Amino acid sequence: MARRSYKTDLGCIACDELSELGAGKEGWLVDNPNLHCAIDTHSLALANRSTILVLGWSDSDGSRLKIHPELSPIEAEYISAIEWLVFDEIRVIVAGTSCGYLLIYSLRGDLIHQQMVYSGRVLKLRVRGTKRDLSQDTSAEEFCVVMPGVIARFDVSDIQNMLRKWFEEKQAHFWGQNSKGQNSEDFENSFEQLPYQLWNVGKYGNCADAAITGIMPPPLVEPQSRQRYYCAVAVGKDAVISAFRLSEDKGRSLVGAILSKVVPMTVSTITSFSKLIWRSEQTSPKKPDKKPRSFAQESNAASPLTCLKDHPRKGEKLTLSPSGTLAAITDSLGRILLLDTQALVVVRLWKGYRDASCLFMEMLVNKDFASSSSTHYEPMKSDYCLCLAIHAPRKGIIEIWQMRTGPRLRTIACAKGSKMLQPSYRFGASMSSPYVPLEVFLLNGDSGQISVLNRTLDS
Numbered sequence: 001m002a003r004r005s006y007k008t009d010l011g012c013i014a015c016d017e018l019s020e021l022g023a024g025k026e027g028w029l030v031d032n033p034n035l036h037c038a039i040d041t042h043s044l045a046l047a048n049r050s051t052i053l054v055l056g057w058s059d060s061d062g063s064r065l066k067i068h069p070e071l072s073p074i075e076a077e078y079i080s081a082i083e084w085l086v087f088d089e090i091r092v093i094v095a096g097t098s099c100g101y102l103l104i105y106s107l108r109g110d111l112i113h114q115q116m117v118y119s120g121r122v123l124k125l126r127v128r129g130t131k132r133d134l135s136q137d138t139s140a141e142e143f144c145v146v147m148p149g150v151i152a153r154f155d156v157s158d159i160q161n162m163l164r165k166w167f168e169e170k171q172a173h174f175w176g177q178n179s180k181g182q183n184s185e186d187f188e189n190s191f192e193q194l195p196y197q198l199w200n201v202g203k204y205g206n207c208a209d210a211a212i213t214g215i216m217p218p219p220l221v222e223p224q225s226r227q228r229y230y231c232a233v234a235v236g237k238d239a240v241i242s243a244f245r246l247s248e249d250k251g252r253s254l255v256g257a258i259l260s261k262v263v264p265m266t267v268s269t270i271t272s273f274s275k276l277i278w279r280s281e282q283t284s285p286k287k288p289d290k291k292p293r294s295f296a297q298e299s300n301a302a303s304p305l306t307c308l309k310d311h312p313r314k315g316e317k318l319t320l321s322p323s324g325t326l327a328a329i330t331d332s333l334g335r336i337l338l339l340d341t342q343a344l345v346v347v348r349l350w351k352g353y354r355d356a357s358c359l360f361m362e363m364l365v366n367k368d369f370a371s372s373s374s375t376h377y378e379p380m381k382s383d384y385c386l387c388l389a390i391h392a393p394r395k396g397i398i399e400i401w402q403m404r405t406g407p408r409l410r411t412i413a414c415a416k417g418s419k420m421l422q423p424s425y426r427f428g429a430s431m432s433s434p435y436v437p438l439e440v441f442l443l444n445g446d447s448g449q450i451s452v453l454n455r456t457l458d459s
Contacts (some may be wrong), residue, residue: 006454012448012450013044013448013450015064017066018053022185023046026417027417027445029446030418033255034048034372038093040084040086043055043084044443045082047082048072049078050068052065052069052079053066054066054067066109077098079098080121080122080123081119082125084127084423089392090160092104097121098122099119100116100121105406112162114191123148124210125144126143128212128322142155148206148243150195150199150200151198151228152198153199153230154194154195160428197248197300198300200299200368201242203302204236204239204309205237205238206232207315208236208315209234210328212324213325214325215231216245230417231341231342235316235317235318237315238434241307241337242259243304244302246302249300249301257413262388285334315333316329319359320360321403322386326338326341328358334352336350337403338388346451347404349388350401354392356391357391358388359388359389360389363387363400363402384455385403387400389440391419391420396414410457417445437455450456
């Protein structure tokens with residue numbers, strides 16, 4: 001009887017350029033903490049400390065791109081995170097650095113945008129979105145930057161407008177249309193800073209990972225307004241799990257409202273009083289003004305909601321479900337916690353999974369669809385079931401568990417040196433288009449083979 005295969009091979013990324021990233025040595029993909037991977041539907045981006053390599057694994061897309069970002073040698077800056085930003089008509093690569101910079105590159109290697117977010121190392125770049133449906137008035141699409149103790153949120157529409165403008169101006173320069181009077185050097189070096197919101201989530205220590213899970217109601221003492229509040233979950237060394245309510249407006253909290261009115265009046269009174277006392281100094285010659293210093297953006301209000309401390313256990317990685325209502329958290333002692341991000345309670349627990357990684361995926365478990373003989377039927381979202389794929393490298397397996405409290409659906413053997421990957425959210429997809437389920441890809445670093453886990457239970 002033929003052995004069942006629970007994954008489908010897609011192609012191979014083996015090439016000479018991978019040797020620059022350490023390929024050729026056993027376990028090079030998973031043993032190097034400075035090697036970062038991000039996958040799109042047909043492309044893979046890998047980055048070490050100073051190089052970004054983009055590869056296509058299919059025969060129709062075997063293109064390769066190598067990018068060497070300009071990093072600061074004085075501060076020993078290096079690439080610390082990488083992710084794809086995918087729109088309907090635009091695909092770009094975003095890199096985060098150890099000095100808190102965002103670098104956005106086109107698939108031709110052009111530096112589109114450069115911006116400092118906060119002074120610190122970028123730990124994670126998160127792309128998340130939920131389409132509008134009958135129960136939601138608006139869609140939630142966001143791009144977040146996670147740093148030790150800090151999380152920043154960018155509005156996707158601002159990024160999309162900036163990218164569209166850049167590509168239009170790039171095309172105009174290509175055809176020799178320079179209506180704004182800018183030369184090519186000004187065009188390459190002028191970066192319009194993107195607006196963003198910044199919150200300090202380090203009340204319980206610097207976080208190792210964090211995510212904004214979605215919109216939440218305001219506190220009871222706050223007046224109802226159009227101002228949004230977000231919920232953020234962080235994991236780290238001092239607190240396995242901590243949750244915060246994030247306010248868009250620094251002055252929305254009750255304490256912030258008092259401080260915003262009292263502090264300026266106090267400062268104004270002290271300043272006026274000091275001018276009366278030291279009026280004689282105004283006649284003395286003034287020294288030239290110093291050059292103003294540039295500070296990182298001031299953070300908005302973040303109110304702690306809950307915290308779980310369990311020394312010496314440390315939170316390591318966090319994975320969000322597509323809707324943001326569930327979060328899978330791995331810790332340093334081999335435990336995996338499934339957190340309900342709305343109730344902020346742990347609803348499930350796994351033990352014995354040291355060095356594990358988790359990704360949410362969707363399996364086709366609808367029995368009515370499976371028994372259907374129609375070959376033209378396109379599965380809908382209701383035909384799929386949310387599952388959690390747990391990669392246990394010490395056991396050499398991937399387990400798929402049905403959410404929230406369902407059974408283990410299957411166990412898949414995987415080679416040593418493999419890594420699970422998931423394509424980033426595609427912005428702007430139409431609701432009328434066929435539903436694309438959440439998939440999980442598996443990259444074997446030693447062989448270069450890339451495959452996708454099958455979505456049906458009978459395959």
